Amino acid sequence: MTKTTNPLGIRGGDLLVSSLKAQKVDRVFCVPGESYLPVLDALYDAREEIELVVCRQEGGAANMADAYGKLTGRPGVCFVTRGPGATNASIGVHTAFQDSTPMVLFVGQVGSEIKDREGFQEVDFRAMFAPLAKWSAEISDARRIPEYVHRAFQTAMAGRPGPVVLALPEDVLSALVPETVDPGRMAVPVPSAPPADALTDLAGMVEAASKPLMIVGGGGWSQETGRSVEAFAEEFGVAIASSLRCQDYVANSHPNYVGHLSIGTDPKLAAHVREADLLLVFGSRLGEMTTAGYSLIEAPHAGARLIHVYPDPEELGRVYQADLMINAATSEAAKSLSHLQCGKVRDTGWIEACRADYEASLQAVKSDRALDMAEVIATMRKRLPVDTIIASGAGNYTGWVHNYWPFETYRSQLAPTSGAMGYGVPAAVAAKLTFPEREVVAFAGDGCFLMNGQELATAAQYNAKLLFIVVNNGMYGTIRMHQERDFPSRVFGTDLVNPDFAALARAYGLHGECVERGEEFEAALERALGAETSALIELRVDPDVISVRTTLTAMRAKHSA
Numbered sequence: 001m002t003k004t005t006n007p008l009g010i011r012g013g014d015l016l017v018s019s020l021k022a023q024k025v026d027r028v029f030c031v032p033g034e035s036y037l038p039v040l041d042a043l044y045d046a047r048e049e050i051e052l053v054v055c056r057q058e059g060g061a062a063n064m065a066d067a068y069g070k071l072t073g074r075p076g077v078c079f080v081t082r083g084p085g086a087t088n089a090s091i092g093v094h095t096a097f098q099d100s101t102p103m104v105l106f107v108g109q110v111g112s113e114i115k116d117r118e119g120f121q122e123v124d125f126r127a128m129f130a131p132l133a134k135w136s137a138e139i140s141d142a143r144r145i146p147e148y149v150h151r152a153f154q155t156a157m158a159g160r161p162g163p164v165v166l167a168l169p170e171d172v173l174s175a176l177v178p179e180t181v182d183p184g185r186m187a188v189p190v191p192s193a194p195p196a197d198a199l200t201d202l203a204g205m206v207e208a209a210s211k212p213l214m215i216v217g218g219g220g221w222s223q224e225t226g227r228s229v230e231a232f233a234e235e236f237g238v239a240i241a242s243s244l245r246c247q248d249y250v251a252n253s254h255p256n257y258v259g260h261l262s263i264g265t266d267p268k269l270a271a272h273v274r275e276a277d278l279l280l281v282f283g284s285r286l287g288e289m290t291t292a293g294y295s296l297i298e299a300p301h302a303g304a305r306l307i308h309v310y311p312d313p314e315e316l317g318r319v320y321q322a323d324l325m326i327n328a329a330t331s332e333a334a335k336s337l338s339h340l341q342c343g344k345v346r347d348t349g350w351i352e353a354c355r356a357d358y359e360a361s362l363q364a365v366k367s368d369r370a371l372d373m374a375e376v377i378a379t380m381r382k383r384l385p386v387d388t389i390i391a392s393g394a395g396n397y398t399g400w401v402h403n404y405w406p407f408e409t410y411r412s413q414l415a416p417t418s419g420a421m422g423y424g425v426p427a428a429v430a431a432k433l434t435f436p437e438r439e440v441v442a443f444a445g446d447g448c449f450l451m452n453g454q455e456l457a458t459a460a461q462y463n464a465k466l467l468f469i470v471v472n473n474g475m476y477g478t479i480r481m482h483q484e485r486d487f488p489s490r491v492f493g494t495d496l497v498n499p500d501f502a503a504l505a506r507a508y509g510l511h512g513e514c515v516e517r518g519e520e521f522e523a524a525l526e527r528a529l530g531a532e533t534s535a536l537i538e539l540r541v542d543p544d545v546i547s548v549r550t551t552l553t554a555m556r557a558k559h560s561a
Contacts, residue, residue: 095416456510
């Protein structure tokens with residue numbers, strides 16, 4: 001059917017899609033809703049330029065948009081309907097905020113003529129998303145759509161990147177505006193550079209230190225930024241650690257890389273952090289998980305001298321009162337650091353010792369269990385390319401991925417620093433659609449998987465061929481571990497009764513099989529990678545192995561002693 005043009009102008013929905021094209025948007029994620037039908041209709045005409053990825057739940061769609069933003073550096077775009085659509089999508093907005101990911105969420109809204117009557121699925125989205133987003137607004141005039149869209153994209157990428165939410169009243173999307181309305185210019189981030197005197201002070205402080213440690217993380221990163229940081233670390237003799245789930249920011253094979261500050265940081269790395277006499281925090285907020293509840297690096301004054309480089313001036317001094325604070329974009333600051341010259345020759349013995357401890361942590365202790373996750377990871381590392389994208393959600397199962405999978409390229413890790421379960425499956429689907437030439441693996445626990453496992457249907461619908469690994473121990477493992485620690489012998493509410501995950505995958509038309517013994521895994525992996533469709537391997541692991549470093553048996557023995 002040919003679209004009928006209206007001599008009086010174009011709809012707000014058409015202008016919105018034109019504004020998205022002005023922002024060079026090539027893909028949007030959604031769950032369709034009647035509240036933004038004019039946008040869907042306009043996207044029909046733009047289908048050769050903007051791919052519409054229809055998801056099965058708004059949480060999955062928002063997580064896909066977050067993953068797209070992480071992978072590309074441009075805002076991931078998501079459309080959802082009002083009420084339950086928006087509340088489902090809020091988890092992805094929260095993840096984008098805590099992970100400093102550029103993202104724009106568009107939410108359908110009731111018509112302006114019935115606002116504030118608690119109409120069908122009506123919510124005040126400006127108020128709802130105010131603490132979760134960098135900016136939340138509602139468009140009340142169709143002619144101003146390009147203004148709001150441009151500001152949304154500019155804000156999402158500015159300073160510390162993050163999510164923006166725009167509410168779209170039905171009447172605004174249906175209103176007619178002249179075809180001559182300019183859809184707007186493409187938003188371009190304006191990165192701030194560090195002052196020259198601050199760089200001089202930084203260089204002097206690093207030179208004066210005997211055991212300097214750099215902690216990298218945050219948003220606005222790139223492969224080039226990582227290479228610049230590595231060059232600076234080599235020149236000045238600085239050890240590099242990554243903050244929570246930012247392991248792909250520098251090559252893990254680099255001799256100055258010494259490990260990952262995660263949930264349950266390796267004790268030897270924690271000791272090195274404590275003995276460092278200078279901490280150069282580069283792009284990271286130094287959040288609760290990275291700092292072990294602000295105990296590994298005490299707030300507000302770290303035990304060592306502290307330099308904090310961060311793109312948002314409001315974050316500087318907010319928690320940690322640093323000796324030197326530099327407000328600059330990580331990209332520009334990294335370029336500047338890579339051009340600095342060190343005036344002394346440093347003894348690299350401390351870095352070599354830190355590095356040796358990190359390399360030792362990659363060697364798993366031989367397990368007597370029927371299926372050992374460390375061996376699973378080792379087998380996959382040997383078989384898959386170095387640039388494989390690894391996506392995961394949250395849970396104790398991620399400890400094996402964080403510990404035993406070294407990352408070499410940015411962006412090859414997709415994981416929520418917000419600790420959101422259910423992230424890995426939709427993030428992996430988005431990754432495969434964004435980079436179809438790369439291998440993509442999604443790791444999920446049994447509890448984590450069922451929070452967004454419905455997006456297997458999206459993978460099937462869009463022929464995204466990737467691998468899902470479901471680690472099944474029959475419980476919410478992280479909560480069980482805390483429960484056993486804090487309330488021994490009072491286990492309650494953490495057991496799970498699960499489906500046959502392999503059969504579930506086959507029901508979606510994917511390859512699916514179950515592995516219960518280590519010797520079965522390599523052949524199963526080959527069959528999965530050779531399948532014509534996406535594949536899922538369910539790993540039925542011993543529930544006693546509750547984490548990388550302990551077992552339920554050991555925890556109970558400790559309590560009974």
